[in-house]
Amino acid sequence: xxxxxxxxxxxxxxxxxxxxxxxxxxxxxxxxxxxxxxxxxxxxxxxxxxxxxxxxxxxxxxxxxxxxxxxxxxxxxxxxxxxxxxxxxxxxxxxxxxxxxxxxxxxxxxxxxxxxxxxxxxxxxxxxxxxxxxxxxxxxxxxxxxxxxxxxxxxxxxxxxxxxxxxxxxxxxxxxxxxxxxxxxxxxxxxxxxxxxxxxxxxxxxxxxxxxxxxxxxxxxxxxxxxxxxxxxxxxxxxxxxxxxxxxxxxxxxxxxxxxxxxxxxxxxxxxxxxxxxxxxxxxxxx
Amino acid sequence: xxxxxxxxxxxxxxxxxxxxxxxxxxxxxxxxxxxxxxxxxxxxxxxxxxxxxxxxxxxxxxxxxxxxxxxxxxxxxxxxxxxxxxxxxxxxxxxxxxxxxxxxxxxxxxxxxxxxxxxxxxxxxxxxxxxxxxxxxxxxxxxxxxxxxxxxxxxxxxxxxxxxxxxxxxxxxxxxxxxxxxxxxxxxxxxxxxxxxxxxxxxxxxxxxxxxxxxxxxxxxxxxxxxxxxxxxxxxxxxxxxxxxxxxxxxxxxxxxxxxxxxxxxxxxxxxxxxxxxxxxxxxxxxxxxxxxxxxxxxxxxxxxxxxxxxxxxxxxxxxxxxxxxxxxxxxxxxxxxxxxxxxxxxxxxxxxxxxxxxxxxxxxxxxxxxxxxxxxxxxxxxxxxxxxxxxxxxxxxxxxxxxxxxxxxxxxxxxxxxxxxxxxxxxxxxxxxxxxxxxxxxxxxxxxxxxxxxxxxxxxxxxxxxxxxxxxxxxxxxxxxxxxxxxxxxxxxxxxxxxxxxxxxxxxxxxxxxxxxxxxxxxxxxxxxxxxxxxxxxxxxxxxxxxxxxxxxxxxxx
Numbered sequence: 001x002x003x004x005x006x007x008x009x010x011x012x013x014x015x016x017x018x019x020x021x022x023x024x025x026x027x028x029x030x031x032x033x034x035x036x037x038x039x040x041x042x043x044x045x046x047x048x049x050x051x052x053x054x055x056x057x058x059x060x061x062x063x064x065x066x067x068x069x070x071x072x073x074x075x076x077x078x079x080x081x082x083x084x085x086x087x088x089x090x091x092x093x094x095x096x097x098x099x100x101x102x103x104x105x106x107x108x109x110x111x112x113x114x115x116x117x118x119x120x121x122x123x124x125x126x127x128x129x130x131x132x133x134x135x136x137x138x139x140x141x142x143x144x145x146x147x148x149x150x151x152x153x154x155x156x157x158x159x160x161x162x163x164x165x166x167x168x169x170x171x172x173x174x175x176x177x178x179x180x181x182x183x184x185x186x187x188x189x190x191x192x193x194x195x196x197x198x199x200x201x202x203x204x205x206x207x208x209x210x211x212x213x214x215x216x217x218x219x220x221x222x223x224x225x226x227x228x229x230x231x232x233x234x235x236x237x238x239x240x241x242x243x244x245x246x247x248x249x250x251x252x253x254x255x256x257x258x259x260x261x262x263x264x265x266x267x268x269x270x271x272x273x274x275x276x277x278x279x280x281x282x283x284x285x286x287x
Numbered sequence: 288x289x290x291x292x293x294x295x296x297x298x299x300x301x302x303x304x305x306x307x308x309x310x311x312x313x314x315x316x317x318x319x320x321x322x323x324x325x326x327x328x329x330x331x332x333x334x335x336x337x338x339x340x341x342x343x344x345x346x347x348x349x350x351x352x353x354x355x356x357x358x359x360x361x362x363x364x365x366x367x368x369x370x371x372x373x374x375x376x377x378x379x380x381x382x383x384x385x386x387x388x389x390x391x392x393x394x395x396x397x398x399x400x401x402x403x404x405x406x407x408x409x410x411x412x413x414x415x416x417x418x419x420x421x422x423x424x425x426x427x428x429x430x431x432x433x434x435x436x437x438x439x440x441x442x443x444x445x446x447x448x449x450x451x452x453x454x455x456x457x458x459x460x461x462x463x464x465x466x467x468x469x470x471x472x473x474x475x476x477x478x479x480x481x482x483x484x485x486x487x488x489x490x491x492x493x494x495x496x497x498x499x500x501x502x503x504x505x506x507x508x509x510x511x512x513x514x515x516x517x518x519x520x521x522x523x524x525x526x527x528x529x530x531x532x533x534x535x536x537x538x539x540x541x542x543x544x545x546x547x548x549x550x551x552x553x554x555x556x557x558x559x560x561x562x563x564x565x566x567x568x569x570x571x572x573x574x575x576x577x578x579x580x581x582x583x584x585x586x587x588x589x590x591x592x593x594x595x596x597x598x599x600x601x602x603x604x605x606x607x608x609x610x611x612x613x614x615x616x617x618x619x620x621x622x623x624x625x626x627x628x629x630x631x632x633x634x635x636x637x638x639x640x641x642x643x644x645x646x647x648x649x650x651x652x653x654x655x656x657x658x659x660x661x662x663x664x665x666x667x668x669x670x671x672x673x674x675x676x677x678x679x680x681x682x683x684x685x686x687x688x689x690x691x692x693x694x695x696x697x698x699x700x701x702x703x704x705x706x707x708x709x710x711x712x713x714x715x716x717x718x719x720x721x722x723x724x725x726x727x728x729x730x731x732x733x734x735x736x737x738x739x740x741x742x743x744x745x746x747x748x749x750x751x752x753x754x755x756x757x758x759x760x761x762x763x764x765x766x767x768x769x770x771x772x773x774x775x776x777x778x779x780x781x782x783x784x785x786x787x788x789x790x791x792x793x794x795x796x797x798x799x800x801x802x803x804x805x806x807x808x809x810x811x812x813x814x815x816x817x818x819x820x821x822x823x824x825x826x827x828x829x830x831x832x833x834x835x836x837x838x839x840x841x842x843x844x845x846x
Contacts, residue, residue, distance in 0.1 A: 041692060042691075065701040066569070085691060260518075265521070270667065276661065278519065282488060282491060283621075287478050287655070
């Protein structure tokens with residue numbers, strides 16, 4: 001048996017490139033899952049498509065590995081149908097901020113009690129090296145041959161603007177630090193975003209492990225994450241980029257908590273039986 | 288006389304709908320059978336819309352061209368109806384506004400101002416029509432009060448008074464207009480509802496407990512109905528940011544054990560295609576109600592067509608089972624929607640209920656639906672520690688569907704080709720096994736498909752074939768023709784095409800397809816599946832449903 005129930009007993013063939021930051025993020029995730037005290041049978045990992053989105057394949061738990069960009073609507077529903085489940089959505093920057101950008105905005109508005117982990121390596125990996133929404137301007141790729149011309153998306157600032165109750169930036173090079181942030185995100189009651197800086201050893205020659213080390217710093221221990229305006233200001237900082245929990249608030253009620261279906265009954269929908277006498281009455285209302 | 292056809296027409300916002308609602312409710316209370324259908328422009332105010340109401344001594348469920356009584360509310364209404372207004376049509380209304388020479392002048396507005404304002408003009412009109420229908424005056428006034436039950440006492444009083452004044456004026460017309468329809472006591476016991484209501488009630492009976500949608504005419508009425516039911520039933524209702532999100536959310540809901548419904552129209556359904564393919568890949572049920580309207584693209588947003596059959600049967604890339612159901616009447620709307628949840632659940636596959644604007648917006652009186660006594664069963668299993676979601680070996684391709692958090696196992700689903708446990712694989716053997724598993728479900732479902740229903744005698748020479756909402760217009764057209772050499776085969780289960788179509792066709796000398804689209808999409812499907820060619824295709828794509836007389840005429844020319 002592995003020492004972590006979320007790991008596999010046998011060795012698995014993992015599809016990531018050797019040296020990929022995804023391996024470190026996996027170690028952080030497994031540690032965070034163990035530390036969070038989640039029952040294995042109650043965990044559902046939800047993802048879309050991409051290298052990062054393969055993460056659920058490498059965690060010993062239930063998963064819904066759906067379509068590119070579409071993890072969040074599925075994750076929202078899974079949590080809403082059975083609030084006793086722990087739901088984690090995970091994927092890359094292209095998956096969550098590009099193809100799934102609209103869902104990201106509206107998941108932030110809905111505020112389901114799910115943690116979202118985004119591997120942010122500022123490049124497309126699985127499709128081999130094109131620009132991501134978070135690619136820095138000027139980066140040349142096989143498609144952006146004159147360099148990226150669009151402003152990079154700032155996920156943490158965007159999330160704070162949308163009043164997401166837990167917004168953090170982590171760095172895959174710091175396995176322990178990332179695990180701690182992930183655990184806090186998992187335990188947060190509501191939508192929680194952890195944007196994880198990560199090098200892509202195959203396709204991003206600019207934003208290397210060294211680049212991330214040189215261009216990031218950890219928020220000071222006395223930093224107060226509860227002030228949204230200050231958090232927003234810090235989220236806008238670049239070169240160096242702050243790492244840590246930028247904003248944390250428990251003000252907002254999670255999506256599923258507000259659903260009328262759970263007002264009187266906390267049981268998952270699958271345990272409910274339709275009241276057929278009431279259906280008959282609804283039909284006869286049309287008389 | 289067994290029935291009267293009343294048409295109201297005017298601008299959006301003039302109150303056609305409130306006249307219609309009051310009139311149909313009062314006629315039903317008076318034990319008449321009622322049918323109402325509307326056509327309207329894609330605008331909130333102005334333009335020209337119309338509603339047809341049939342009041343009858345027997346059950347009616349189709350639109351007719353004939354107009355017995357016409358109540359125009361605007362000048363344009365007259366030209367809007369065009370040649371549907373014949374010499375035998377009685378035209379009643381405000382001559383000063385409409386300006387039609389031979390109309391019967393009933394100045395609704397002037398009468399309404401006697402009791403305080405033009406707002407009561409519509410109720411005056413209702414009163415006048417009720418007098419013509421010989422609906423009891425006081426019962427009618429009481430019904431009008433009910434209609435305004437949420438308003439304060441003064442509003443109720445004024446409307447009841449407006450009704451009485453209109454009624455008196457209507458009585459004065461009686462010698463000139465002879466409407467004498469026998470009532471049918473059984474009609475009062477019937478239910479009166481729209482196609483959208485029937486679909487929503489079917490979803491309730493089918494155990495639907497999650498509804499997500501993005502508003503799109505004409506599919507939105509089902510969303511609104513389910514939202515209303517969420518006040519009394521355990522149903523999660525969510526308006527999602529787009530139809531892509533809708534479909535993926537519905538799959539997440541089914542995966543976690545809910546019975547989800549999405550409701551949309553062609554454009555929104557097109558956006559769901561990739562998720563429908565995902566439903567096929569991860570073998571997670573999916574139920575979509577698609578209320579068709581004319582395309583391509585935005586097309587005619589508020590009008591009707593059966594133009595999305597090809598879209599539905601070809602939705603989603605790859606090979607997998609899709610089931611298409613298409614109700615032809617309200618009872619089928621209820622039954623097929625209820626069944627759709629069970630079919631989707633058992634076959635772990637997408638099921639589409641194809642209706643159209645005509646179907647969802649029209650309403651009529653019909654026998655109450657048969658609601659099963661026991662709640663629908665969820666086809667899910669408690670998982671064991673060694674549970675594998677895609678276990679191979681069952682001849683019908685089905686493996687027991689576990690859901691996360693229910694049992695000791697884990698439930699892994701992946702859009703990539705996967706092994707029995709749900710893990711990504713590129714093994715050729717496993718690929719072939721999984722393809723075979725998915726294809727086996729198509730065969731299994733086809734065997735269980737609801738057979739088409741034959742209307743008319745079995746000694747037919749000409750066989751009409753159709754699907755969905757053309758059913759009731761065709762049946763009434765046949766009874767108008769009264770020929771025993773013509774029968775009609777209607778398919779409530781459209782795809783995969785049930786066996787049996789060929790057997791029925793074999794006994795016919797002539798085959799005629801009838802459907803509301805430009806090319807004959809269903810006819811193409813039947814020809815492809817059976818090899819038998821249609822002799823004629825009766826098609827319609829002007830945004831309206833076939834009228835009974837129009838169909839009868841065309842059928843008799845061809846049959």
